[in-house]
Amino acid sequence: MKEIKHFINGAFVGSASGKLFDNVSPANGQVIGRVHEAGRAEVDAAVKAARAALKGPWGKMTVAERAEILHRVADGITARFDEFLEAECLDTGKPKSLASHIDIPRGAANFKVFADLLKNVANETFEMATPDGAGALNYGVRRPKGVIGVISPWNLPLLLMTWKVGPALACGNCVVVKPSEETPLTATLLGEVMQAAGVPAGVYNVVHGFGGDSAGAFLTEHPDVDAYTFTGETGTGETIMRAAAKGVRQVSLELGGKNAGIVFADCDMDKAIEGTLRSAFANCGQVCLGTERVYVERPIFDAFVARLKAGAEALKIGEPNDPEANFGPLISHKHREKVLSYYQQAVDDGATVVTGGGVPEMPAHLAGGAWVQPTIWTGLADDSAVVTEEIFGPCCHIRPFDSEEEAIELANSLPYGLASAIWTENASRAHRVAGQIEAGIVWVNSWFLRDLRTAFGGSKQSGIGREGGVHSLEFYTELKNICVKL
Numbered sequence: 001m002k003e004i005k006h007f008i009n010g011a012f013v014g015s016a017s018g019k020l021f022d023n024v025s026p027a028n029g030q031v032i033g034r035v036h037e038a039g040r041a042e043v044d045a046a047v048k049a050a051r052a053a054l055k056g057p058w059g060k061m062t063v064a065e066r067a068e069i070l071h072r073v074a075d076g077i078t079a080r081f082d083e084f085l086e087a088e089c090l091d092t093g094k095p096k097s098l099a100s101h102i103d104i105p106r107g108a109a110n111f112k113v114f115a116d117l118l119k120n121v122a123n124e125t126f127e128m129a130t131p132d133g134a135g136a137l138n139y140g141v142r143r144p145k146g147v148i149g150v151i152s153p154w155n156l157p158l159l160l161m162t163w164k165v166g167p168a169l170a171c172g173n174c175v176v177v178k179p180s181e182e183t184p185l186t187a188t189l190l191g192e193v194m195q196a197a198g199v200p201a202g203v204y205n206v207v208h209g210f211g212g213d214s215a216g217a218f219l220t221e222h223p224d225v226d227a228y229t230f231t232g233e234t235g236t237g238e239t240i241m242r243a244a245a246k247g248v249r250q251v252s253l254e255l256g257g258k259n260a261g262i263v264f265a266d267c268d269m270d271k272a273i274e275g276t277l278r279s280a281f282a283n284c285g286q287v288c289l290g291t292e293r294v295y296v297e298r299p300i301f302d303a304f305v306a307r308l309k310a311g312a313e314a315l316k317i318g319e320p321n322d323p324e325a326n327f328g329p330l331i332s333h334k335h336r337e338k339v340l341s342y343y344q345q346a347v348d349d350g351a352t353v354v355t356g357g358g359v360p361e362m363p364a365h366l367a368g369g370a371w372v373q374p375t376i377w378t379g380l381a382d383d384s385a386v387v388t389e390e391i392f393g394p395c396c397h398i399r400p401f402d403s404e405e406e407a408i409e410l411a412n413s414l415p416y417g418l419a420s421a422i423w424t425e426n427a428s429r430a431h432r433v434a435g436q437i438e439a440g441i442v443w444v445n446s447w448f449l450r451d452l453r454t455a456f457g458g459s460k461q462s463g464i465g466r467e468g469g470v471h472s473l474e475f476y477t478e479l480k481n482i483c484v485k486l
């Protein structure tokens, strides 16, 4: 049985405690590996290694030298594409057809984009007048923030972890990564790539374990970490923020959502259906940007529901290696229990189950997996928990609306504000509505279309801060102003 170790100070090491936990395949329920669980000792060793590496060759490199190494990291991921793909799909059960287009290429791109950005970014300068007439010159310099704690989730493991590690390293920081306990493989494999690319020991560290009372908490409570970046559930974000408050450490939090799609009668129906299908069901609905609330203008409501139902029923459920499959399992049985509890709640609350609502029949070799059916409901009240709480499963509720104002009010009615998708061919309306949606990201006639230079993050309870492009610099560097009296 494969053992998955921590990556600390450039070496793969086990836990002193000898504690290991199972890595379970979501596709069939089989144990695929045993993972070392970090105690305080391993977390401390990783933080110490990161701190020391800041003072070593990494801290002395020029931006161009670091960028060259990060390009090698990206190329290393691409060179070992099939291994990363295999590992990601083993951990998550997601179809290879999906991970080969999204997860792995983005894992590589996250290093290249930020390496290039850092090489080209300018700093601010201000000339100022002084009473003696000689003046002064202010200029900003950016310095790495230090040791960054990276706590990442299981839904897009490599993509989301490197989305943080790429800019953190490009800015000259060192990192301690705590990947989700559900998905330890690609973060570990990346350690090998880092070594081969010439990243000095201690710059990239990985500790495995759970959240509370385990590696996650030990990392967020560690006094020698300078800042934390986290993607995951809103409640976990609050816990991490509380821990980071001790010592006044900065946090960047990308949290939950209950995102709205708004479909106007003047939309291009084919595009709206294709986009909404992806936004509700891609990655088995486990994307924080996904649409779980769909508001459709009344004249096209029935037609839209019928077509989305047909699209959901055409999804091909299957294991990662099935080339036809575009719909995998949920991450775990624990998560399936949560999703199925909402499926039951919908029925209890009087929903019309348009399609799905249960567990699909699977062949014997996949019967132990965490499979659920893609599910669509109509007819729920606006205050049903199914409509107001993040389910993080392959499901959506569709409700009609009668005016632009009503659609905006419904979209903005929840305490989340991560993402939204608007479907209309009327350009004025698109701009007008997009400007009024309370969310960090609004797509018009698209979904999950990502330019890594843009600001990314949530408003309200969906997060704090923005990452992406120059916005990542704000988090991963300290901006110092130097004022020179002339």
Ligand SMILES: NC(=O)C1=CN([C@@H]2O[C@H](COP(=O)(O)OP(=O)(O)OC[C@H]3O[C@@H](n4cnc5c(N)ncnc54)[C@H](O)[C@@H]3O)[C@@H](O)[C@H]2O)C=CC1
Residues within 6 Å of the ligand: 151, 152, 153, 154, 155, 178, 179, 180, 181, 209, 210, 211, 212, 213, 215, 216, 217, 220, 231, 232, 233, 234, 236, 237, 239, 240, 254, 255, 256, 257, 287, 288, 335, 338, 390, 391, 392
């Ligand atoms: N991208 C997103 O928005 C995600 C949302 N979720 C939502 O969260 C629910 C629960 O899933 P979980 O995997 O438990 O998400 P989570 O937010 O608890 O876990 C994400 C990461 O945080 C770590 N973590 C958990 N508690 C921690 C703590 N006290 N201190 C430090 N680190 C901690 C976990 O080990 C994992 O690495 C899901 O059902 C889903 O609704 C889960 C994963 C991703």
Ligand SMILES: O=C(O)/C=C/C=C(\O)C(=O)O
Residues within 6 Å of the ligand: 153, 155, 156, 160, 163, 231, 232, 254, 286, 287, 288, 289, 450, 456
């Ligand atoms: O950075 C991206 O393109 C995707 C982000 C997705 C999430 O943060 C998520 O699903 O949790």
